[in-house]
Amino acid sequence: xxxxxxxxxxxxxxxxxxxxxxxxxxxxxxxxxxxxxxxxxxxxxxxxxxxxxxxxxxxxxxxxxxxxxxxxxxxxxxxxxxxxxxxxxxxxxxxxxxxxxxxxxxxxxxxxx
Amino acid sequence: xxxxxxxxxxxxxxxxxxxxxxxxxxxxxxxxxxxxxxxxxxxxxxxxxxxxxxxxxxxxxxxxxxxxxxxxxxxxxxxxxxxxxxxxxxxxxxxxxxxxxxxxxxxxxxxxx
Numbered sequence: 001x002x003x004x005x006x007x008x009x010x011x012x013x014x015x016x017x018x019x020x021x022x023x024x025x026x027x028x029x030x031x032x033x034x035x036x037x038x039x040x041x042x043x044x045x046x047x048x049x050x051x052x053x054x055x056x057x058x059x060x061x062x063x064x065x066x067x068x069x070x071x072x073x074x075x076x077x078x079x080x081x082x083x084x085x086x087x088x089x090x091x092x093x094x095x096x097x098x099x100x101x102x103x104x105x106x107x108x109x110x111x112x113x
Numbered sequence: 114x115x116x117x118x119x120x121x122x123x124x125x126x127x128x129x130x131x132x133x134x135x136x137x138x139x140x141x142x143x144x145x146x147x148x149x150x151x152x153x154x155x156x157x158x159x160x161x162x163x164x165x166x167x168x169x170x171x172x173x174x175x176x177x178x179x180x181x182x183x184x185x186x187x188x189x190x191x192x193x194x195x196x197x198x199x200x201x202x203x204x205x206x207x208x209x210x211x212x213x214x215x216x217x218x219x220x221x222x223x224x225x226x
Contacts, residue, residue, distance in 0.1 A: 004156075033213075043157070043202065043216045056213060091156050101147060102214060104156035 002026075004105035006092050012111045018080040021108045024073055025094030033102060034067055034077050035091040043091075049075065082112045121200060123221040132190040134220045136203030141184065143205035147214070148177060148188045152199045160188070160201075190222075198224045 005024040013019055025032045033048040047057040052069045060067070064083070069075040079086055089109050093102040126132045138146070144165040149157035163170045163177045163186075170177050176189040186203050200221050204214045 042218050045213055048213060093156075099145065101159050101162060103159065104149075107156050 004092055004094055004103055006090075006105040006108050008108060009106065010109045010111075012113065013082055014113050015083055016081045017112075018078065019082045019086075019110060019112075021077040021090050021092075021110070023075045023077070023092030023105060025075070025092070026096075026103055027073070029094035029096050029100075029103075030072070031095045031097075031100075031102075032069060032075050033093040033095075034075070035093065035104075036088045037091060037107070038088045046077070079110075082110075084112045086110060087112050121219050121221045123223060125223045125225060126193050127225050128193060128195060130193055132188075132193045132197070132222060134188045134190075134201050134222065136186040136188075136217050136220075138184050138186060138203070138205045138215075138217070140205060140207050140215065141181075142207045143215075145206040146177070146179060146186050147204045147206075148175075148186075149202045149204060149216075150197075150199045151202065151219070157202060193222075193224050195224050195226065198222055 004026055007022045030051050034046040035043055036046055037043045044059055046059045047067045048055055049069045052072060065079055067077045087110055089107045091104050091107045093104045095102045147162045148160040150160050151157045161172045161175050161177050163179050168179050174191045178187045190197055200219045202219045203217045206214050
């Protein structure tokens with residue numbers, strides 16, 4: 001099993017640019033989570049999907065952030081326009097069922113200049 | 114203004130000694146608990162979990178203890194090795210369809226030779 005796959009691993013962009021982060025969950029997992037990790041706030045849940053449907057997006061910081069899951073094997077997190085305070089490591093995680101353990105991807109380190 | 118980052122508590126232990134990492138949770142309705150290990154530059158990695166109907170669970174070199182009365186969780190690592198150096202997070206999951214993992218701030222474990 002390849003585990004959760006995220007791309008890119010590193011992204012450096014300038015303020016105002018659009019950023020798209022990608023995630024491929026583990027095959028067969030029906031839950032997908034997007035997290036953000038910073039020194040200031042630790043690990044925060046942004047949004048999660050069940051069977052490709054967004055269930056809870058209360059952690060999404062503002063309208064600049066959007067997430068989609070067009071099918072069971074792919075999700076994107078988009079920031080438009082990006083700001084320096086969005087600089088963080090963004091993790092994707094997936095799990096098989098309600099009581100299953102979440103498995104994290106390696107993360108995308110985003111730097112907005 | 115001056116920014117203040119999370120100040121992670123640090124536990125320093127000698128190689129070969131046992132480590133005990135503690136965690137307090139606040140949601141009395143939580144019924145599932147997980148310990149994650151995060152090495153530098155990587156995503157959180159599942160170590161061990163425990164459900165609320167148990168008070169102890171053992172894995173390979175790790176033991177998790179749950180005290181629901183005082184809402185306290187601990188992770189014990191036997192014969193700590195240099196490869197155990199990482200940040201350790203506890204997380205809990207409450208009941209309900211909108212439930213999601215809540216992560217603690219983490220403890221940094223440093224293993225000295």
